Amino acid sequence: MTYYGVDGDYLKFRCPHVTGHCDCPFGSNWCSNSNYGLTTKINWKQNPRHYGYPYRGSKNWQKLYNSRTSVERMFFRMKDYLNLDNIRSKGILKAKEYALLNCIALVAGTIAVN
Structure with a gap:
């Protein structure tokens, strides 16, 4: 999953194949049926030691x-x-x-x- 920004108190991660960071052999169909790809949102305030804000590398x-x-x-x-x-x-x-x-x-x- 690649970092894709912030949505309120949530860090947003997307499928790396859809964002163009890797070439998955199965394409985006392996993780999600939508064209947007699999999206995961993680609340950084619940565990700030594990997921800090701003995200490391941004x-x-x-x-x-x-x-x-x-x-x-x-x-x-x-x-x-x-x-x-x-x-x-x-x-x-x-x-x-x-x-x-x-x-x-x-x-x-x-x-x-x-």
């Missing part, structure tokens, strides 16, 4: 994944180069101030390079 998932990896790269730079993982001051306010100064230094360095 364009929306790729966009979110690219954003996540860019944020993780920024955290790595702040921890590794700007020593954010080795804060030696006491108190959450001082730690927050130190992290904000690191963010300013990271942005200033990026502006200076570009």
